[in-house]
Amino acid sequence: MQVTVRREVVLPGDAEEVWEALTSAGRLAEWFACEVELDARPGGRGVFRWGDGSVRHARVEAVEPGRRFAFLWFETGEESAATRVELELEETEDGIRVAVTESAPAGVRASVAGEWSWGLTLLASLPRLHAHARMT
Amino acid sequence: MTHEPGEQVFHALADSTRRTLIGYLSQHETATATELAADLPVTRQAVAKHLHSLEEAGLVDRRRVGRETRYRLTPRPLTEAMVWMASVGGQWDERLERLRLVLEREGL
Numbered sequence: 307m308q309v310t311v312r313r314e315v316v317l318p319g320d321a322e323e324v325w326e327a328l329t330s331a332g333r334l335a336e337w338f339a340c341e342v343e344l345d346a347r348p349g350g351r352g353v354f355r356w357g358d359g360s361v362r363h364a365r366v367e368a369v370e371p372g373r374r375f376a377f378l379w380f381e382t383g384e385e386s387a388a389t390r391v392e393l394e395l396e397e398t399e400d401g402i403r404v405a406v407t408e409s410a411p412a413g414v415r416a417s418v419a420g421e422w423s424w425g426l427t428l429l430a431s432l433p434r435l436h437a438h439a440r441m442t
Numbered sequence: 443m444t445h446e447p448g449e450q451v452f453h454a455l456a457d458s459t460r461r462t463l464i465g466y467l468s469q470h471e472t473a474t475a476t477e478l479a480a481d482l483p484v485t486r487q488a489v490a491k492h493l494h495s496l497e498e499a500g501l502v503d504r505r506r507v508g509r510e511t512r513y514r515l516t517p518r519p520l521t522e523a524m525v526w527m528a529s530v531g532g533q534w535d536e537r538l539e540r541l542r543l544v545l546e547r548e549g550l
Contacts, residue, residue: 338537
């Protein structure tokens with residue numbers, strides 16, 4: 307079983323601008339992570355760093371400028387447990403619709419864990435964004 | 443509005459403040475809303491609201507001790523997929539909201 311999360315948002319701006327925000331290291335550092343290195347070409351590598359010291363590495367899978375950007379990402383040394391992120395852009399009357407799909411492959415995340423301790427370990431291992439999050 | 447039990451857990455875990463509260467409670471046997479508000483960058487009022495959501499989801503319970511109400515985590519089975527989806531989905535909500543704000547600021 308593959309586990310998938312999907313989110314959509316409609317953004318202001320033109321397709322070129324949104325594409326840049328999703329794929330250039332400088333723009334990604336404004337909203338995605340604190341420090342970003344990214345070679346946004348198929349096979350290119352990336353590194354995302356957050357203020358709390360967490361780090362994720364990426365390997366670019368697919369690049370269709372203005373339309374689709376897909377990469378695998380994982381924590382240091384955990385490439386075998388990588389999850390896949392796919393960003394799809396579509397022009398609509400209201401703006402640019404971006405659909406994000408993140409999926410975990412079979413066997414990595416899909417088994418059943420019975421204990422809180424497991425879930426807490428997982429929560430702790432995810433990139434923490436508290437510094438950016440709205441605390442309401 | 444009624445929720446499936448799983449749906450409530452999902453909702454509870456999807457919020458970064460609630461995940462922060464869970465993380466804190468996992469490291470302390472029990473805590474009051476005042477203690478949580480003092481140690482975390484969250485107002486007492488917000489803590490109370492989030493504790494209520496966590497209690498409805500069956501993730502915490504509360505007990506009166508003297509004049510205090512103390513909260514603790516209630517261990518329960520969660521599927522790995524559920525925790526993963528709630529956390530990852532919540533993170534994307536936060537990221538996309540920041541992206542929207544960045545692009546809106548530029549459009550002004």
